[in-house]
Amino acid sequence: MVDQHLFTVSLYVLPIQGADVVLGVQWLQTLGSFVSDFSVPSMQFYHNDALLTITGSKPNTLTQASSHQLHRMLQTNAIATFHSISMVPTHPTHISPPQSTNPLTDAQLIQTFHPDIQSILNNYLPIFSKPQGQNLIRKAQEDTKMRQHFSHKSDLLYFKDRLFIPEETELRLEILQEFHASPLGGHFGIQATLARVSASFYWPGMH
Numbered sequence: 001m002v003d004q005h006l007f008t009v010s011l012y013v014l015p016i017q018g019a020d021v022v023l024g025v026q027w028l029q030t031l032g033s034f035v036s037d038f039s040v041p042s043m044q045f046y047h048n049d050a051l052l053t054i055t056g057s058k059p060n061t062l063t064q065a066s067s068h069q070l071h072r073m074l075q076t077n078a079i080a081t082f083h084s085i086s087m088v089p090t091h092p093t094h095i096s097p098p099q100s101t102n103p104l105t106d107a108q109l110i111q112t113f114h115p116d117i118q119s120i121l122n123n124y125l126p127i128f129s130k131p132q133g134q135n136l137i138r139k140a141q142e143d144t145k146m147r148q149h150f151s152h153k154s155d156l157l158y159f160k161d162r163l164f165i166p167e168e169t170e171l172r173l174e175i176l177q178e179f180h181a182s183p184l185g186g187h188f189g190i191q192a193t194l195a196r197v198s199a200s201f202y203w204p205g206m207h
Helices: 025-029 067-075 106-110 115-123 133-142 169-181 190-198
Strands: 034-037 042-047 050-055 150-153 156-159 162-164
Touching: 106 115, 169 190
Parallel strands: none
Antiparallel strands: 034 042, 042 050, 150 156, 156 162
16 A cells, blocks of 8 residues: 555565565566656656655665664664674785884885785885985085086976986986987987987986
8 A cells, every 4th residue: 555555566575674565676567657756766657547656765864873772773673784894914914014113115115015016016116216306406406516507497407408317217218219219319320319319308327
């Protein structure tokens, strides 16, 4: 019986909690066309030539239960099941953190993780290292001789108006490959490529 309307349905007895009756797709198929509004939530359909609207209840905002409320729910069998999630380590760490105030290095810290995580972090170890550019900028500001040739703009260091590339071998190699393989390099020889690179970039040992 729904809003004085009688429905005859076949029911199955199932061990479920929280609902007296669950009307599924099989029941919806007997209604024909219907309109649903999940924001209410509600659904409308015709039954025996009369428009019937079924309105559901919106879910309540979850709040933390007090000890008294939890005890009450247990006494009245209002709780179907309890679930708990705990973080339990399954693999021993390779290096135990030393019992000292000295901070671990990046490499030492990575060794405390699971081996699968270590292999990923080791590939990106340069990202976690301290930047060298700020130290060079500070040194260029303090050293009188360096100030004659070095300048910095927007946290970038320049040597005689050429962008200074720190000791990052991969970055220097990428720059060389870009100038050699791109139309700018024209696939010329090493000296020609270096000449084009040195017009915009500088690093020690560039020949």
